[in-house]
Amino acid sequence: MDVDAVVFDVFGTMTDWRSSVAAELAVVGERAGLHADWAAVADAWRSRYRPVLGRVLAGELPWQPLDALHRMMLDEALPEHGLGALGEAERGELVRAWHRLRAWDDAPRGLELLHDSRLITATLSNGSVALLTRLAKQSGLRFDCVLSSELARSYKPDARVYLMAAELLDVEPRRLLMTACHPDDLEAAARAGLRTAYVPRREWGPTVTPPPPPEGVDLVADDIASLARVLTS
Known part of the structure; x- marks a missing residue:
């Protein structure tokens, strides 16, 4: 070509991304004494990716770096799986999982x-x-x-x-x-x-x-x- x-x-x-993020979710969540289907949590987080980016492209959300959007998606996904107790430090660590x-x-x-x-x-x-x-x-x-x-x-x-x-x-x-x-x-x-x-x-x-x-x-x-x-x- x-x-x-x-x-x-x-x-x-x-x-x-799926096994990488699921593994980091398991480490962070279980360290906090929480248990979940970590692959399903990773899927729920990632499933918000295209809809949220679509809202940015449509002008419904202002442009932001992906880390900020990942955090928004994570905050929506965690309560669905009984993980709302995860704190600010844990959530920041999870957003950085996409860097690793x-x-x-x-x-x-x-x-x-x-x-x-x-x-x-x-x-x-x-x-x-x-x-x-x-x-x-x-x-x-x-x-x-x-x-x-x-x-x-x-x-x-x-x-x-x-x-x-x-x-x-x-x-x-x-x-x-x-x-x-x-x-x-x-x-x-x-x-x-x-x-x-x-x-x-x-x-x-x-x-x-x-x-x-x-x-x-x-x-x-x-x-x-x-x-x-x-x-x-």
Whole structure:
């Protein structure tokens, strides 16, 4: 594929947010003497993500960094699972769990293969620059550059986010490849003129089948290492 740079969604595509967040919920909750189905709590928290970001894009909520929105979502989700007793310190620690997500096993290997090629790699996530920088460092994800929707003061799937990435990397949109496990992310990137690659992930747990690739996607790869081998062959 004739592209100059590859940008990656992070939550779900490069990292296993569900098991990472569930594990941190268990540590914090049980330390406070609370018990719950921690995977279900993680799911309830994450399920608010798209609706809340949609409210920001619709102008119903002011733009805020994702940490602030994550805190809002967490405060809504905890009482539903009998966890309203968690205090300010515990909630702040849980919001920062998104800075410490574990990478899928293939993601660091794939990025290393791309790093040795001519292609530029970068994040293109709704996480903040601070979040993404810390996450990449601790999880061994070697990107050439950290880009965030924060730089456009918006959130994906706003077209401005994808075009901002092309502008900052000084590449034409048609020579920028957006890689994600979320079809709607790829559809929005394609509408903005980017090329797209779909990597299926069981981000909602091992029993949940990934969605099919979006119509018109340029490339489908089993994982990031497979994607890298295709792009560097």
